[in-house]
Amino acid sequence: MKTIFDETLRTQLIERINTLNENSTALWGKMNLYQMLKHCRVYEEMMLGKNQYQRVFLGRLFGKMALKEFTQDDNQIKQKTPTLSQLKVKEKSGDIESERKKWIDLLNEYANPPEHEIVHSFFGKLSYEQVGQLVYKHTDHHLRQFNS
Template identity: 25%
Template sequence: MESLYDPKGNQNILDRIDQLNPMTLSQWGVMTVSQMMQHCQEPIKMAFGILHVKPHWKSYFFASSYRKKLNSAKLFHKDQSTIQEFIIKYEPKFDVAKDGLKALVATFAKDGHAAIKATRHPLLGEMTYAEWDILQWKHLDYHLKQFGV
């Protein structure tokens, strides 16, 4: 699996984002391409300490099993549920959503571990820098595949 901290892996994700256009259609799910790009910003903002989400009650019981799945080679599967705070109910401007996502993704390669300010994920519990990287890469990969790139 690639790493967002690695300049090459980071650029691969940025190149895939660049393939999106306002008319790109989802292969599954209900989000538009602009909603997806805005949605993908939210967990990165959380990792960077910009967005704060209260821990979910499930994290106290299932965090270690969730992290074990995260650290496996398996990628995310279709129609996974999301944290309520990450659901985008409005239609963002395409260019604003795209530029915002690209800027956040680029920060991983530019700032490395220093970009991560949060230590706790609301469902996965305490996270390492490597786990934040795995989570963000898998999440971005999942949604970019959802839109065919």
């Protein structure tokens, strides 16, 4: 399974992030480049345990079942998969370069990940392996969204 903990894969993702520019547009979804970069930064902060969000009701009902589906193989996250409300970025513009740098810095933290338990606001408690798989898939999903 592909994981953010694999240094080669992490480096490839960062190289793809660096191909994004102010002319990059989404192939699907409603986010613009700035919103996607900030969304991914906020997601990494959650997955590294820097921010915690309350579990959403639907996650309590279906989170474990959905987690199993997301982590059973290397299939990509489907287009137009809903975004958790806590991770939606409302502002339409901001400093693209700053958000890119923050996101890359957070991805680099997976070289020495924290050892505390991560609780995803939809999926619930995650194992080390699940964190690695979900972060890789989420990053790849949004880079594909912006054709990178």
